[in-house]
Amino acid sequence: MYWEKEIETMGRSDLASLQLDRLNHSLEQARRSPFYGKRFAYKAPSHLAGLGDLTTLPFTTKDDLRNAFPYGFLTVDLKEVVRLHSSSGTTGNPTVVFHTAGDIGQWGNLIARCMYTTGVRKHDVFQNMMGYGLFTGGLGFHYGAEKLGVMTIPIGPGNSKRQIWFLQNLETTVVHILPSYALRLYKFFEELAIDPREDLALRIAFVGAEPHSEEIRKKIEDLYNIKVYNSYGLSEMCGPGVAFECECQEGLHIWEDHFYPEIVDPASEEVLPEGEPGELVLTTLTREAMPLVRYRTRDLTRFLPGNCPCGRTHRRIDRITGRSDDMLIINGVNIFPIQIEKTLMAIPEIGHNYLIEIRKENFMDRLQVHVEINEEVFHGTLAELEKLQENAVAALRAELGVTPSVKLVEPSSLPVSEGKAQRVYDYRNEAEAEG
Amino acid sequence: MGVQLSVFLENKPGKLETITKILAEAGINIRGISMASEGEFGVLKMLVNDPGKAHQVLKAHHFTVSERNVVVAIIADRPGALHNLLLTLSSQKINIEDCYGIVLEEGGQAAIVLDTEQFPEAEKVLQDNQIWLLSDGELYSL
Ligand SMILES: [Zn+2]
Numbered sequence: 001m002y003w004e005k006e007i008e009t010m011g012r013s014d015l016a017s018l019q020l021d022r023l024n025h026s027l028e029q030a031r032r033s034p035f036y037g038k039r040f041a042y043k044a045p046s047h048l049a050g051l052g053d054l055t056t057l058p059f060t061t062k063d064d065l066r067n068a069f070p071y072g073f074l075t076v077d078l079k080e081v082v083r084l085h086s087s088s089g090t091t092g093n094p095t096v097v098f099h100t101a102g103d104i105g106q107w108g109n110l111i112a113r114c115m116y117t118t119g120v121r122k123h124d125v126f127q128n129m130m131g132y133g134l135f136t137g138g139l140g141f142h143y144g145a146e147k148l149g150v151m152t153i154p155i156g157p158g159n160s161k162r163q164i165w166f167l168q169n170l171e172t173t174v175v176h177i178l179p180s181y182a183l184r185l186y187k188f189f190e191e192l193a194i195d196p197r198e199d200l201a202l203r204i205a206f207v208g209a210e211p212h213s214e215e216i217r218k219k220i221e222d223l224y225n226i227k228v229y230n231s232y233g234l235s236e237m238c239g240p241g242v243a244f245e246c247e248c249q250e251g252l253h254i255w256e257d258h259f260y261p262e263i264v265d266p267a268s269e270e271v272l273p274e275g276e277p278g279e280l281v282l283t284t285l286t287r288e289a290m291p292l293v294r295y296r297t298r299d300l301t302r303f304l305p306g307n308c309p310c311g312r313t314h315r316r317i318d319r320i321t322g323r324s325d326d327m328l329i330i331n332g333v334n335i336f337p338i339q340i341e342k343t344l345m346a347i348p349e350i351g352h353n354y355l356i357e358i359r360k361e362n363f364m365d366r367l368q369v370h371v372e373i374n375e376e377v378f379h380g381t382l383a384e385l386e387k388l389q390e391n392a393v394a395a396l397r398a399e400l401g402v403t404p405s406v407k408l409v410e411p412s413s414l415p416v417s418e419g420k421a422q423r424v425y426d427y428r429n430e431a432e433a434e435g
Numbered sequence: 436m437g438v439q440l441s442v443f444l445e446n447k448p449g450k451l452e453t454i455t456k457i458l459a460e461a462g463i464n465i466r467g468i469s470m471a472s473e474g475e476f477g478v479l480k481m482l483v484n485d486p487g488k489a490h491q492v493l494k495a496h497h498f499t500v501s502e503r504n505v506v507v508a509i510i511a512d513r514p515g516a517l518h519n520l521l522l523t524l525s526s527q528k529i530n531i532e533d534c535y536g537i538v539l540e541e542g543g544q545a546a547i548v549l550d551t552e553q554f555p556e557a558e559k560v561l562q563d564n565q566i567w568l569l570s571d572g573e574l575y576s577l
Contacts, residue, residue: 373443373499379533380441380501381552382471382478408476409445412497 001247003148007257008312015103015313019260020051022412023287030291032075035068054260054283055271059294060155062095065236069093073290075102081289086134087235091418097235098289104143106286107238110255114244118204118229119251120174122149125201127172129163129181130209131155137209137241141176144241150174157181166196166336171201176231179212180421183352187412197225206231208240210421211299211320211338215345219352230319234297243317251304251316256288261317263302266324277302279324280317289342298324300336328358328424330365330402337424340369343399349377349388353414358426365428368402369396373388409435436558437507437574439484439550442479443499446472454479454493461492466574467537467548482507482537482548484575506549506557507537507574509567517547520566527560529553 002124010018012046024047030036039058045248048054070093074081083099099107120126126145130137134227138156145152153166157178161186166172177185182205186356191194196202202224207217208231232252233240242259243252254261260283263272272278278298284290304316329335337356345348351372359366371392373385385408392406415422444450451470458465467482483489486502510516512561524531533550542563546569561568 201467316438375443375499378441378499378501380439380478380480381505381550382473385443385476385478386473408443410443411499412499413445 001119002312003113003117003339004403006056008113008314010257010313012313015256016051018257019285022257023051023054023260023283024048026212026283026287026291027293029075029288030293033073033290035064035072036291036293038227040088043372047319049273051260054294056310057264057294059269059281059296061296062236062291062298065095066093070096073292074098075291076289084134085136085139085235085239095236097238099238100288102288103238103290106258107140107241108143108147110238110241110258111141112148113255114231114241115141115150117244117246117312117386118206119247120145120150120204120226124150124173124204125153126150126174126176127155127163127166127170128174129155129157129177136233136235137176140239140241140378141206144172160185161192164188164192164194167196167200167202167207172224173201174204175202176205176206176208178421179207179210179216179220179391180416182207182224182228183216184416186223186352188231196223200224202226203270206240208232211326213342213345214319215342219345232299232317232320234299236295236297237284238249238287242282246308248308248310250308251318253308253312253314256314258430259283260285261315266298266300269363274303277306277318277321289357300324326424328356328367328426330358330367330400333400333402335367335402339353339399340396340404341423343368343395344371344392347388347392347395349374350392351375351411353412353416354423355414356424358424358428360428367402368407369404370407370414374415375409380400436504436554437482437548437569437571438502439505439548440481440483440486440489440493441501442481442505443476444470444479445476446536451479453496454498457492457496457576458483458489461488463489467535467546467549469533469535471533480533480535480548481551482574485551487532503550504554506551506554506561507569508549508561509539509544509569510547512545516545518555520561522548523564523566524549524551524560527556529557529560531557 031040080100081098082101086094086096128141132138203226205228217228229245231240233242243254245252262281263278264281266279280299280301282295284292299320301317301320322338344354351374353372355370357368389406397403464484469480471478492499510520531549531551535548537546539546
């Protein structure tokens with residue numbers, strides 16, 4: 001069940017020579033941009049003899065992209081450019097990414113490959129609940145789904161009652177959705193007294209754009225009685241479609257015919273031995289308008305060992321465990337928010353939504369986790385709530401190595417956002433108003 | 436027996452009022468009320484004349500509500516009456532999680548709501564000891 005069997009199942013040595021070929025071509029293309037033209041003017045070899053030689057080249061960072069705003073990474077004349085996407089940034093210049101018609105075509109093909117891999121076919125109905133616009137999640141999947149030949153409903157995010165109306169009345173079978181929104185949307189089904197497990201034709205959801213735990217995936221699968229596949233991408237590479245889960249749901253195949261992946265230690269910047277967790281670094285192999293060389297994604301993952309039973313030879317990465325810049329240091333202990341999520345979601349009495357706050361008190365960092373209780377398992381006694389609070393503190397202490405305080409809050413009381421969920425609030429750098 | 440509603444509440448100003456307002460607007464009469472609190476959160480326990488409807492309106496306002504059976508015992512309004520009732524239960528090793536009084540219109544008697552994990556046992560012990568327990572019908576028509 002392959003979209004492009006020859007490429008997806010290509011032998012490793014053939015794949016490596018394809019990569020080296022494309023890499024050299026890509027480096028040549030990159031040199032046409034002002035940024036790489038200058039960077040590679042003296043030191044970079046004009047032709048790499050092997051893929052390993054790539055490690056002699058410097059990294060490209062998000063700051064490089066910002067500083068070169070707007071056209072410093074563009075390799076082609078503007079008349080060849082057909083699209084711009086941009087990733088949201090709260091400070092400084094936004095990151096802008098350009099696409100030629102060829103880039104858009106390849107990207108669509110990659111998304112079609114991802115969707116086909118999970119069993120989506122022409123007769124499916126695809127409701128795309130990701131944001132359309134500068135964000136790549138909406139348009140990326142839109143073009144891919146059309147390439148595959150699936151009827152696509154470009155509904156975008158939000159307006160939950162309308163989403164449910166379409167899901168029901170058009171008998172949608174496939175959705176693309178933020179994992180946090182999939183959980184929130186479920187509440188609306190309850191209000192409308194519709195059972196998504198029974199009353200929908202839905203069978204597949206693609207979730208991405210937010211790091212999420214395996215427990216969250218299982219929860220969504222269970223609430224809707226569907227298969228949920230993890231999607232990975234970033235706008236700097238193209239958008240979604242960089243890596244995707246196959247039917248085995250054990251790690252994401254990174255499409256190595258288009259991207260060359262490395263895992264590096266974010267602190268020492270050394271390439272790590274295969275299988276060790278670290279930061280994903282990607283080099284584009286086929287991008288025309290804006291090739292990137294050794295781009296620091298800041299996403300943390302590792303290569304999974306062994307071959308995938310699906311027969312694809314492209315290596316798999318583990319689900320993203322966080323971003324190198326998401327790491328919280330609490331009284332000297334390194335913590336990733338996803339560890340907190342994973343721990344909370346394993347406790348059945350705890351609902352879907354949570355929030356993390358960090359404050360300074362008497363020169364110590366204080367971690368407080370707000371959790372919504374799960375109303376379905378509330379029996380009406382104070383004793384059970386006290387026990388739940390104790391259990392949550394104990395489980396978090398065991399996972400994190402620091403002792404948080406846990407505050408139980410009412411379901412649906414934590415703030416929700418239409419876009420990516422913000423769950424960490426770090427108040428340590430703010431002036432201390434409280435005593 | 437009666438059906439008690441338990442509502443999970445964060446301890447924030449105005450929370451309790453919100454609940455009494457919702458119930459008043461739905462025409463629901465609160466017979467008895469008790470609050471068990473830990474500091475940051477608590478459980479509000481109520482006996483009302485229409486628990487099904489109260490549950491529904493509170494849930495519609497996103498409150499976390501749970502129903503459980505409680506024993507409602509009638510005791511004489513005189514010294515030692517409550518003590519004797521509790522003694523009867525403790526002698527049978529029945530643990531009471533919470534108890535609170537409710538108002539009766541007739542004079543000379545008091546009704547006590549007994550919230551216990553051992554509901555059927557408590558009911559049986561009190562019946563065996565000839566203590567007057569209010570039935571659903573009697574309770575809701577008070
Ligand atoms: Zn596979």
